[in-house]
Amino acid sequence: MRPFISKTCPLIAKFNIATFSTLLSQASMTSLEAAKRLAAYQAVDQHIKSGYIVGIGSGSTVIYAVERLAQRVATEKVVVSCVPTSFQARQLVVQNQLTLTDLDVTPNLDVCIDGADEVDSNLDLIKGGGGCLLQEKIVASCARKLIIIADYTKNSSQLGEQYKKGIPIEVAPMAYFPIKTRLEAKYQGQFMLRMAVNKAGPVVTDNGNFILDWTNFDQTLEWKNVNQELALIPGVVETGLFIQMAQEAYFGMPNGSVKVQKRSAANSLPFFSSV
Numbered sequence: 001m002r003p004f005i006s007k008t009c010p011l012i013a014k015f016n017i018a019t020f021s022t023l024l025s026q027a028s029m030t031s032l033e034a035a036k037r038l039a040a041y042q043a044v045d046q047h048i049k050s051g052y053i054v055g056i057g058s059g060s061t062v063i064y065a066v067e068r069l070a071q072r073v074a075t076e077k078v079v080v081s082c083v084p085t086s087f088q089a090r091q092l093v094v095q096n097q098l099t100l101t102d103l104d105v106t107p108n109l110d111v112c113i114d115g116a117d118e119v120d121s122n123l124d125l126i127k128g129g130g131g132c133l134l135q136e137k138i139v140a141s142c143a144r145k146l147i148i149i150a151d152y153t154k155n156s157s158q159l160g161e162q163y164k165k166g167i168p169i170e171v172a173p174m175a176y177f178p179i180k181t182r183l184e185a186k187y188q189g190q191f192m193l194r195m196a197v198n199k200a201g202p203v204v205t206d207n208g209n210f211i212l213d214w215t216n217f218d219q220t221l222e223w224k225n226v227n228q229e230l231a232l233i234p235g236v237v238e239t240g241l242f243i244q245m246a247q248e249a250y251f252g253m254p255n256g257s258v259k260v261q262k263r264s265a266a267n268s269l270p271f272f273s274s275v
């Protein structure tokens with residue numbers, strides 16, 4: 001059958017192109033969502049046992065992890081208590097009727113399952129695209145294992161290779177401008193105040209702080225040192241650099257497989273130490 005080409009009616013041609021591109025973006029969205037789901041389900045199946053205290057990360061991939069956890073609670077009678085890393089995570093736990101706890105009651109977690117914005121070949125991460133970095137890092141630092149779940153677009157050899165939205169730095173509101181000025185004088189790149197959508201002004205985190213997103217940075221920096229330098233600046237609350245924290249990353253791949261990347265024990269920081 002010959003393809004329909006409308007030379008006489010540009011409107012029909014336009015409609016066809018628009019419809020085609022919508023279908024195309026839906027198809028790619030679906031494969032990305034399928035990849036997230038695959039990674040999340042496999043990580044939950046391999047790392048969560050009955051009796052565990054589980055840290056629940058934030059973001060769109062974690063939704064599938066909580067979905068799988070709820071299925072396992074219902075079908076296998078697995079018993080878990082969950083420590084959320086954000087308002088969103090708390091809502092997910094509650095909506096899925098999982099047992100909610102916190103660090104006051106259960107400060108030692110068996111595992112924390114979370115997403116990431118980018119994972120490098122050392123298993124160091126950029127996190128905080130969803131603005132939840134502070135609580136995510138606190139909860140992860142209380143867990144024996146941090147397991148990352150992500151789709152294939154997050155799997156890089158170095159930080160900044162694919163993820164261009166920048167490294168988030170959570171700052172006290174009154175300090176954002178002096179910190180921005182100081183960091184722009186010291187490092188290559190920009191430190192952009194993250195602005196809200198559908199609200200005038202900046203994003204305000206779950207902890208009442210602002211976020212500076214560090215873009216166009218030098219990808220060859222020594223991230224462990226940079227993280228320590230940033231953490232020492234008055235007004236910096238936390239960074240989205242998660243260095244030597246994750247033990248394993250599960251990447252859902254486009255072909256329906258899951259790639260698992262593991263950290264060697266020698267390249268891990270001791271429990272409860274993230275800087």
Ligand SMILES: O=C(CO)[C@H](O)[C@H](O)COP(=O)(O)O
Pocket residue numbers: 057058059060061062114115116117126127128129130131132133136
């Ligand atoms: O760090 C995060 C939120 O602060 C998320 O884990 C990260 O942004 C990845 O999210 P998603 O699973 O939606 O890609």
